[in-house]
Amino acid sequence: MFDQPDLTHWHRDVPTLGASVVTLGAFDGVHSGHQALISGTVKRARALGVPSVVCTFDPPPKVFFGRATQLCPLAAKLARISALGPDHVVVFSFDEALRALSPAAFMARLALLGPRELRVGGDFRFGAKQEGNVSLLARRFDVHVQPPVRCAAGEVVSSTRIRGLLEQGLTAAAATLLRPGLNPETSA
Template sequence: MERWHGTAEVPQDFGPSVVTIGVFDGVHRGHREVVRTAVAKGRELGLPTVVLTFDPHPSEIVRPGSHPPLLTTQRHRAELLAAEGVDAVLVLPFSLDMSRWSPEEFVRTVLVEALHARAVVVGANFRFGHRAAGDAAALEYAGGRYGFEVVPISLKGPGGPEGLSRSEPSAEPTRVIKAASDNRFSSTRVRALIAGGVVAEASVMLGRPHRVEGVVVRGDQRGRELGYPTANVETVPFAAIPSDGVYAGWLITDVDKPEKSFRHPAAISIGTNPTFDGTERRVEAYALDRDDLDLYGTHVAVEFAARIRDTLKFDSVEALLDRMADDCKVAREITDEAA
């Protein structure tokens, strides 16, 4: 899969193409339905499929300080999109100037001149252009002018279809997808579940375990002294980190080197280590039954399967060790079942 940063990197002879647009943070099940529709449309037309996304998150530019917690890094997002059959990802460097583009300027500059779109697949609640002035109906109007088809996709939740109403025009009947437990697929909802530590339900909406990534740095090395050496992960900026607690999941080593990467069942602690009066919030993962991993300075990922318990302050190290042994047993049961 090709990856371009800005329209200047798109080959001059590229196109025509099928395009889908969005931040796609998390590449959750709703996102994947949109992307799969675009890929199917591309195959139908014999054209490559391009995902058009943005970095940094537009909200940080439009409303500084409002950057949402991120469910995926750009690299992981690209990997997930490639797995769906996408041919290329165009990452637009979102800026204040770009935020002021009119819907017409966005369509002409990116969809028409850079990507030569023949079809555009978007969520039916898609908005674009200065002050979100453009919507799916405006995109369809532009499509009629520039010669591309618009395929809107609707997410259905407890309140019924959102986005295009039945009275609004569309290039084809709006597709409807329904989330688990009748909840709308939404990156915002997934973030809320993760913030509350409800990682198992977040996994259902994502279609895979939630992941945070970062570099392993030196901590207090107390875990090694206690017989549970942990990887102290300095997570990437804005990562969506679950609430404090102990979790079952996986530690993925060398995540940036697929040929070396390995997925270890793990017990994961998030918090300040109150038993030792810690003050710094950390993400620490213990690869079950492994005390021989040298991970300092390497890029790892931590995936969350289920929450085991809240963070607790123990009266003694012995009580902590007893509970850690129980935690590891539960983590092993959960990860074995997931496998």
Template sequence: MKTWTRLDEVPGDLRSVVTIGNFDGMHNGHAKVIASCVDRARRAGASSVAITFDPHPTQVHNPGVGLELIFPLNDRIDAMAATGLDATLVVHYDASVYTLEPEEFVVEFLVERLGAVEVVVGEDFHFGRANSGTVDTLRELGRRHGFDVVMVTDIEAPEGRRWSSSWVRELLAAGDVTGAARVLGHLHRIRGTVEHGFKRGRELGFPTANLHGDIEGVVPGDGVYAGWVVRTVPGTSSTEFLPAAVSVGTNPQFDGDKRTVEAHVLGRSDLDLYGERIGVTFVARIRPMASFDSVEALLEQMDDDLRRTASILGVAVAGRVAPDSVTAG
């Protein structure tokens, strides 16, 4: 899939079927809209193109809301590429875009640059200055400028709720990463740079990769999770998936006050991840965060966490590692 970040990167002779959206999280509803775009483009002998925006419009118009993207732009683009799209146009969302009247947006982006023959959108699609354009507006502009409009009806979960990014955020806040994965259609992942911590886990036989300051993606609610550490093997382009027990919270056992993500890779004492940018993928929540009456009780629980993590991930059970065998700096 080609990725364009400026209009002048788009070929001048393009003929396309276009879909438009923020696509944050690339959940099942997004996937349905994009799949329709890809299918209709193939049948029309045209290119399938998605327009998405960065930063998210809510972050621009309502910064006080503190909206966190479900996952970062690069992951969004990767997920969009997996749908079979031919190209994605990432539009820098600023006043030059959100002050355009609906017809100005259509002419500048869809007609003159992308050569749209069809535009595929969801039921709640809005565009143009103050979101004044609707699907009906787009249909009228399509008749005027020579493209058809296809509306994809909302897709609902079995319980009747519409798939949405806000639903994903609710589930993640509650620590329900399994439910979030069902809505997303894929496991949830965050990214961050491994930092030095207090090294308490190492002393207890559970060395961890700690993420705190520059995390991209929505961090699930406090608790202990089974998941994967995802990293690029140094000096290569290969991706490595490492089974991990992941703790999210402030570490109440030791009166912590900083919320961190700490990932213990099962059975490994030879990893030095400091300074690496890694991904942490969440598979299932094992238990809520808790404090214990003694360190011994904590260790007993952590041993059980490792067993449950291995069972969920389908890997060999690994116990604590010897503190003096840890090679990280």
């Protein structure tokens, strides 16, 4: 549906799957922290012999709320995600209807994926007014919390930090954190 010439299946809402390993987030820029999370999801799914699923939002919620400028257009984000090899990508349109959905209603939607494991960072929030967090998610699903990926200087890599580098004209530093295929343990 997105004219992507690869093996990933694209969806505008969750497909019903018997089992899966799932990660989710805005993934604006698909930086090295995101790459570690998505690659870990693909690896874990392969180990369990089930499909891997990346759920993301368009636009990124922070952009929808006017709290940030978008780093990466949807097509580029999807190309970067698909290069990491997930079986499915779900793109939720982030709009007034989705933003008002309760954490419980959103978890009911995720349950259609049959997640054997959900993989997110410790700061992941979801649901109306950002009321859902990792503890709530863990009441219903088996949750794996990805440790934060840091750059060589020790700072946690984030889309916010990359936006800041670009605003200061530090494009080379920003590009390092965005580089595809890097080893998050040793790069940047």
